[in-house]
Amino acid sequence: MSKTGLSLIDATTYAPTVPECRTKKDCYSCSVKPCVYAVQTHEAVRLIQAGARTTLVRQLTKLPKKYVNRLYHLLTGHSSPRGLTQFTDAWFRESEHRMLQASTVWRIHNLVEPLGRSKARILLDVYDVYLYSVNKPLLDITRIVAVLKLVKASVWESRQCQHCHKFYLTPVDENLGDTCPGCRIYYHFRCVLCGAALAIYTLGRPRSACEACATQNNK
Ligand SMILES: [Zn+2]
Ligand SMILES: [Zn+2]
Ligand SMILES: [Zn+2]
Known part of the structure; x- marks a missing residue:
């Protein structure tokens, strides 16, 4: 399967969960071993289908390396790219839209x-909620992990926007006026x-004031 998660609305084609087990919440501490394996394997399959590499799958599910590699090969027909992607926010900082969606991811994570x-x-x-929340998803599952890591490592922090009063993520070394x-x-x-809407011809030029403001100030 090619990595086309972004073009599909569902992260995976599998059922979202295995049947609830009696330990509720996290079944990883369940006393019934086959139940734990079923949950771990199910999650591993969904992660791989969502585009996660084996390193990430192993970190999250605690399943053995060989087992995850085999699963990956079975599902995708090839072996996983090695390691994790680079830990940097350069890709996000190239675009306001990417930063905006990073904030969306972070808000979903907090819920x-x-x-x-x-x-x-x-x-x-x-990942699932994110795909349903945005019109055109720009972040794949690896980028979503990066967002959460950047916040955890305090490379990014949350600030409150002075215009819309929502909390958003920003690199700590950046000052774009809240x-x-x-x-x-x-x-x-x-x-x-x-x-007021800016006239098309003023777009892209340095603006001290829009036409509406200029008219008012000249009265
Ligand atoms: Zn269980
Ligand atoms: Zn705002
Ligand atoms: Zn104005």
């Missing part, structure tokens, strides 16, 4: 994490002061 599921299940749930990526995109097309 999903307290439910106390396994690490694999949390990631899968975040404006979220969503509002930054919005104000490419709207006046910061009065909210």
Whole structure:
């Protein structure tokens, strides 16, 4: 299977969960071993189908290397790229849209994490909700892991936007005036002061004020 997770709306074609076990929440500590294996394997399969590499699958499910490699080969027909992707935020910083979706991922994670599921299940749930939440997903599952790592390592922090008052993620070394990526995109097309739509011909040029503001100030 090629890595086409982004073009599909469902992260995987499998059922979202195995039947609930009596330990509820995280079955990884379940006393019935076959139950644990079933849950771990199911999560591993879904992770692989969502585009996760074997290193990540092993980290999250705690399944043995050989077993995960075999699963990966069975499902994809080839072996997994080695290692994890680079731990850097350069790719995100290239685009406001990527940063905006990173904030979306982080907000979804904050809702999903307290439910106390396994690490694999949390990631899968975040990924599924993310795919349903955005029109055009830009982040694959590896990038989603990167977002969560960047926050955990304090490379990124959350700030509150002064315009829309939502919390968003930003690199700690960046100071863009407490404006979220969503509002930054919005104000490419709207006046910061009065909210009027900017005339097409002023787009891309340095602007001190929009036409509406200029008219008002000249009165
Ligand atoms: Zn169980
Ligand atoms: Zn904002
Ligand atoms: Zn204006």
